[in-house]
Amino acid sequence: MAIEKRGEQALQVSGFEYAPALESTDHVTIANRYGLFIGGSFVEPHSKRYFPTINPATEETLAEVAEADAEDVGAAVRAAGIAFRAWSQMDPSRRARYLFRISRIIQERSRELAVVETLDGGKPIKESRDVDVPLAAAHFFYYAGWADKLEWAFPNRTPRPLGVAGQVIPWNFPLLMLAWKIAPALAAGNTVVLKPAETTPLTAMLFADICRQAELPDGVVNIVTGAGQTGSYLVAHPDIKKVAFTGSTEVGKLIQRAVAGTGKRLTLELGGKAANIVFDDAPIDQAVEGIVNGIYFNQGHVCCAGSRLLVQESIQEPLLDKLRARLQTLRLGNPLDKNTDIGAINSKAQLEKIQGLVQVGLQEGAEIYQPACQLPERGFWFPPTLFTNVSQSHRIAREEIFGPVLSVLTFRTPAEAVEKANNTPYGLSAGVWTDKGSRILWMTEQMRAGVVWANTFNRFDPTSPFGGYKESGFGREGGMHGLLPYLDLN
Numbered sequence: 001m002a003i004e005k006r007g008e009q010a011l012q013v014s015g016f017e018y019a020p021a022l023e024s025t026d027h028v029t030i031a032n033r034y035g036l037f038i039g040g041s042f043v044e045p046h047s048k049r050y051f052p053t054i055n056p057a058t059e060e061t062l063a064e065v066a067e068a069d070a071e072d073v074g075a076a077v078r079a080a081g082i083a084f085r086a087w088s089q090m091d092p093s094r095r096a097r098y099l100f101r102i103s104r105i106i107q108e109r110s111r112e113l114a115v116v117e118t119l120d121g122g123k124p125i126k127e128s129r130d131v132d133v134p135l136a137a138a139h140f141f142y143y144a145g146w147a148d149k150l151e152w153a154f155p156n157r158t159p160r161p162l163g164v165a166g167q168v169i170p171w172n173f174p175l176l177m178l179a180w181k182i183a184p185a186l187a188a189g190n191t192v193v194l195k196p197a198e199t200t201p202l203t204a205m206l207f208a209d210i211c212r213q214a215e216l217p218d219g220v221v222n223i224v225t226g227a228g229q230t231g232s233y234l235v236a237h238p239d240i241k242k243v244a245f246t247g248s249t250e251v252g253k254l255i256q257r258a259v260a261g262t263g264k265r266l267t268l269e270l271g272g273k274a275a276n277i278v279f280d281d282a283p284i285d286q287a288v289e290g291i292v293n294g295i296y297f298n299q300g301h302v303c304c305a306g307s308r309l310l311v312q313e314s315i316q317e318p319l320l321d322k323l324r325a326r327l328q329t330l331r332l333g334n335p336l337d338k339n340t341d342i343g344a345i346n347s348k349a350q351l352e353k354i355q356g357l358v359q360v361g362l363q364e365g366a367e368i369y370q371p372a373c374q375l376p377e378r379g380f381w382f383p384p385t386l387f388t389n390v391s392q393s394h395r396i397a398r399e400e401i402f403g404p405v406l407s408v409l410t411f412r413t414p415a416e417a418v419e420k421a422n423n424t425p426y427g428l429s430a431g432v433w434t435d436k437g438s439r440i441l442w443m444t445e446q447m448r449a450g451v452v453w454a455n456t457f458n459r460f461d462p463t464s465p466f467g468g469y470k471e472s473g474f475g476r477e478g479g480m481h482g483l484l485p486y487l488d489l490n
């Protein structure tokens with residue numbers, strides 16, 4: 001992609017043209033149409049309705065996917081209920097073997113999964129290949145290890161599975177969110193009904209096939225595709241014992257209302273507006289990479305994205321100069337190209353949301369910087385964007401944009417940095433860049449954020465719990481903490 005000179009600073013472009021390096025799609029077969037995965041088979045939906053899932057980089061239809069109605073959801077919950085009897089009684093070391101097998105098959109089919117994730121969701125292939133798919137396999141591998149050690153994990157308690165878990169996931173990390181939800185549930189002896197997001201159902205369909213390949217007993221995993229309505233049927237079903245949701249705070253609140261008083265367990269992993277805080281003693285080049293990774297990774301479709309940059313006033317100018325120069329080298333384009341840094345926006349609706357909020361930022365007086373880059377004609381695209389002159393009251397500093405848009409604010413003292421970082425209804429994540437270990441520890445204690453990264457950003461590991469405070473939700477996924485919501489310990 002050609003990048004020209006533009007913008008207030010007219011920075012010199014030092015990049016060079018890359019030859020296309022497209023990942024092959026030859027090894028991938030996508031069916032024309034997918035049914036619902038219920039009781040170990042793909043079945044026709046009772047609703048008789050299907051909807052298209054498209055490639056957001058080209059707007060071409062990839063496949064048709066079934067839209068589950070209340071009857072379909074009921075059938076899936078029944079299948080999971082029947083499977084629960086044997087699965088929960090099974091020797092835990094046998095359960096572990098199934099999870100290890102799933103992990104191994106994900107690794108074996110990793111290229112196929114990465115390509116389908118990129119086609120269906122628009123994310124760069126290097127991200128689905130190096131982050132999403134390996135982490136999904138790692139989650140199954142990690143939780144497989146817990147399946148036969150639950151008694152030792154919770155001494156003097158008798159851990160028991162809950163029953164059927166209803167799980168609703170978003171479109172930003174489709175396979176990885178599936179793994180976050182399904183792996184701990186199964187390790188703890190529960191069975192599941194999962195609803196993938198409407199715009200990214202395809203890797204869940206491949207995962208259904210992986211369950212068959214692993215000879216997982218029928219009904220242990222059921223997958224019902226559909227839109228928000230399908231999710232609401234699942235959450236409301238009386239035989240669901242535990243609801244796990246990742247998505248917007250707005251829908252999280254609806255779900256919390258729907259399950260209130262039912263006795264269902266609930267975990268909510270919602271939005272965020274993370275502060276990425278850079279002190280004047282930070283290693284500046286590393287910090288620039290961390291800022292870029294924090295907000296432009298996965299087009300900013302990341303709940304824990306570092307969407308508010310808090311930079312110490314004394315280094316604002318040199319840091320922003322380097323950041324603008326770095327933005328000019330980001331390559332936007334075909335997500336299947338291994339050189340691509342910024343892929344397609346996941347959907348038209350999401351693109352419109354980003355465009356709307358960027359417009360609000362301009363109206364509120366913030367100053368925009370975008371490197372000049374050619375956006376492909378078809379598909380949904382938004383260039384990496386930087387706003388300066390942002391104040392805390394601006395909507396672009398308060399609301400989750402969920403796109404490649406960074407708002408820059410400044411601070412003078414650590415106390416001011418903490419106050420600004422915590423001045424948000426969210427509390428999911430934060431980043432601190434400084435040379436001083438003691439300052440990192442002090443900042444970590446002061447900040448109301450579930451995860452605080454020090455001199456890095458967006459690092460994930462299955463052994464480490466992840467989750468939020470305030471409007472970012474409650475409950476933790478990952479690590480031993482991630483087992484707790486799926487167990488009765490009394």
Ligand code: NDP
Pocket residue numbers: 168169170171172195196197198199226227228229230231232233235246247248249251252254255269270271272302303350353400401402
């Ligand atoms: P939603 O919260 O609507 O979607 C998340 C999941 O919930 C999807 O599977 C969705 O289905 C489903 N869902 C929607 N409505 C209901 C309901 N009433 N009951 C049960 N399930 C439901 O997020 P959106 O896709 O609409 O994105 C909107 C905004 O949410 C984004 O701009 C972003 O700010 C934020 N978001 C945050 C995420 C995070 O990781 N924290 C992830 C995704 C979005 P369907 O996809 O079919 O609509």
